[in-house]
Amino acid sequence: MALSVDKTSGGREYKVKDMSQADFGRLEIDLAEVEMPGLMACRTEFGPSQPFKGAKITGSLHMTIQTAVLIETLTALGAEVRWCSCNIFSTQDHAAAVIARDSASVFAWKGETLQEYWWCTEKSLDWGSGGGPDLIVDDGGDVTMLIHEGVKAEEAYEKTGKVPDPTSSDNAEFQIVLTIIKDGLAANPKKYTKMKERLVGVSEETTTGVKRLYQMQANGTLLFPAINVNDSVTKSKGCASALKQAGARVIVTEIDPICALQALMEGLQVLTLEDVLPTADIFVTTTGNKDIIMVDHMKKMKNNAIVCNIGHFDNEIDMLGLENHPGVKRITIKPQTDRWVFPDTKTGIIVLAEGRLMNLGCATGHPSFVMSCSFTNQVIAQLELWKEKSSGKYEKKVYVLPKHLDEKVAALHLGKLGAKLTKLTKDQADYISVPIEGPYKPPHYRSSRVYVIDTQKNPKAPSLYKVVQPEDIIKKTGLAYLHTSHCLASGDIMISCLGDKDGNAEGSGFLLLDSEFNIKGR
Numbered sequence: 316m317a318l319s320v321d322k323t324s325g326g327r328e329y330k331v332k333d334m335s336q337a338d339f340g341r342l343e344i345d346l347a348e349v350e351m352p353g354l355m356a357c358r359t360e361f362g363p364s365q366p367f368k369g370a371k372i373t374g375s376l377h378m379t380i381q382t383a384v385l386i387e388t389l390t391a392l393g394a395e396v397r398w399c400s401c402n403i404f405s406t407q408d409h410a411a412a413v414i415a416r417d418s419a420s421v422f423a424w425k426g427e428t429l430q431e432y433w434w435c436t437e438k439s440l441d442w443g444s445g446g447g448p449d450l451i452v453d454d455g456g457d458v459t460m461l462i463h464e465g466v467k468a469e470e471a472y473e474k475t476g477k478v479p480d481p482t483s484s485d486n487a488e489f490q491i492v493l494t495i496i497k498d499g500l501a502a503n504p505k506k507y508t509k510m511k512e513r514l515v516g517v518s519e520e521t522t523t524g525v526k527r528l529y530q531m532q533a534n535g536t537l538l539f540p541a542i543n544v545n546d547s548v549t550k551s552k553g554c555a556s557a558l559k560q561a562g563a564r565v566i567v568t569e570i571d572p573i574c575a576l577q578a579l580m581e582g583l584q585v586l587t588l589e590d591v592l593p594t595a596d597i598f599v600t601t602t603g604n605k606d607i608i609m610v611d612h613m614k615k616m617k618n619n620a621i622v623c624n625i626g627h628f629d630n631e632i633d634m635l636g637l638e639n640h641p642g643v644k645r646i647t648i649k650p651q652t653d654r655w656v657f658p659d660t661k662t663g664i665i666v667l668a669e670g671r672l673m674n675l676g677c678a679t680g681h682p683s684f685v686m687s688c689s690f691t692n693q694v695i696a697q698l699e700l701w702k703e704k705s706s707g708k709y710e711k712k713v714y715v716l717p718k719h720l721d722e723k724v725a726a727l728h729l730g731k732l733g734a735k736l737t738k739l740t741k742d743q744a745d746y747i748s749v750p751i752e753g754p755y756k757p758p759h760y761r762s763s764r765v766y767v768i769d770t771q772k773n774p775k776a777p778s779l780y781k782v783v784q785p786e787d788i789i790k791k792t793g794l795a796y797l798h799t800s801h802c803l804a805s806g807d808i809m810i811s812c813l814g815d816k817d818g819n820a821e822g823s824g825f826l827l828l829d830s831e832f833n834i835k836g837r
């Protein structure tokens with residue numbers, strides 16, 4: 316596509332594939348709204364007071380029909396919005412068209428090149444001479460990362476006159492990011508610094524983005540407050556059980572003994588990738604980690620095994636290794652479905668969405684109802700950040716939404732499913748020490764919260780959820796060293812692997828602690 320900005324007759328900027336699909340987009344939005352009760356309830360409750368009046372929101376999140384309902388909720392609450400997708404394949408072109416026509420500036424189309432993707436990302440941040448956005452809705456953290464890298468480059472440029480060197484990275488996509496920052500420096504050497512100063516905060520949608528935020532918090536480099544929407548309990552997950560329910564025999568690979576135990580308890584087998592290479596029909600990566608399925612693995616798979624990813628980026632599957640494998644042949648069956656044939660065996664594998672999110676690249680993401688829960692959390696997070704913009708309540712840290720708001724999101728979705736809640740009596744409420752109107756569970760209560768025990772005392776440790784220093788537990792339990800941990804549905808913490816103070820394993824064992832780290836059992 317020629318990279319130039321288009322304008323509606325009313326002057327709103329956009330770049331989408333095909334404006335003639337806007338009416339089709341509107342028909343689908345009308346259907347989705349019925350399935351998104353949380354977002355529609357936000358419009359009814361907050362719309363009249365226009366809480367986002369004056370707020371400029373930039374979003375980087377799959378430009379689907381469900382996202383269109385999120386965008387129109389933000390605008391119904393008074394916000395001005397600019398949007399791009401967070402994935403080159405995930406845009407539904409009719410959704411982009413209708414939003415560009417009716418509601419917000421959109422820069423997104425299905426099948427962007429990486430160059431185009433970053434152009435769109437830059438445009439979503441381009442609020443003209445007034446500077447950047449007030450708020451960001453991010454999914455995977457690309458917009459947050461661009462601003463952080465931009466500020467870093469501008470500070471270095473001011474001090475030393477040095478510009479970023481794209482060849483300093485061997486990652487093709489990061490080279491593009493460094494190039495756009497470098498190209499912008501001479502014309503506007505304070506672009507990202509000004510943006511950072513204006514920004515009230517970001518709400519982040521997914522595990523990978525949240526991981527990046529916690530890493531920045533630990534390094535002390537996070538430039539603005541962040542709300543982690545991913546770990547709201549009402550955000551749903553569960554690819555393995557969905558496949559099982561669809562009749563598949565599901566085998567899970569895991570590195571974490573507790574997740575492995577959970578999978579086993581759900582009746583799933585746990586093996587290594589190597590164990591199943593010759594037998595599995597479909598391989599789905601979803602670790603948020605890199606180098607999970609390498610080209611040597613792919614060569615050992617059965618003919619036409621399907622290889623795909625639903626983790627965030629394209630580095631779980633070794634696409635580079637596959638492309639560079641001598642003699643390998645790529646046959647495109649249809650867009651986002653390629654058969655790769657190995658020269659020696661003449662057998663092939665089928666890779667979906669070029670190793671990127673296949674549920675958005677080859678399908679249309681999660682159902683509206685599922686997205687309603689997580690997007691309602693997004694709206695509430697954005698409202699909270701905007702409301703507290705001058706109060707100092709939120710520092711340059713990562714926060715999760717408080718329990719009562721999570722419960723509110725759940726409550727907004729119950730009616731649609733025909734549920735009726737039981738009301739506590741005053742007597743019962745007193746007996747279990749909770750208020751009649753909630754919150755009903757302690758903040759740490761959720762079914763799969765991970766407490767990362769930072770045994771290495773490494774500030775860059777993957778502090779996914781709550782970092783617990785080993786000393787705190789040692790003090791309470793009298794035990795020298797504890798390794799991995801997991802918070803159970805009850806709120807108790809299960810610890811595996813006991814060892815000595817220097818990190819030498821003493822042997823495997825399980826220990827059950829309550830949320831205050833008191834020992835409940837071994």
Ligand SMILES: NC(=O)c1ccc[n+]([C@@H]2O[C@H](COP(=O)([O-])OP(=O)(O)OC[C@H]3O[C@@H](n4cnc5c(N)ncnc54)[C@H](O)[C@@H]3O)[C@@H](O)[C@H]2O)c1
Pocket residue numbers: 521522523524552568569570571574601602603604607625626627628672673674675681
């Ligand atoms: N496609 C989508 O619609 C969608 C939706 C939500 C999340 N995501 C993405 O999916 C990814 C996973 O998210 P999550 O919330 O399930 O994270 P999670 O941390 O709960 O689950 C990932 C699991 O992978 C395991 N793991 C890590 N390295 C491994 C390895 N080498 N081999 C085997 N297992 C390994 C971890 O122990 C963990 O249990 C993230 O990148 C997230 O951004 C995608």
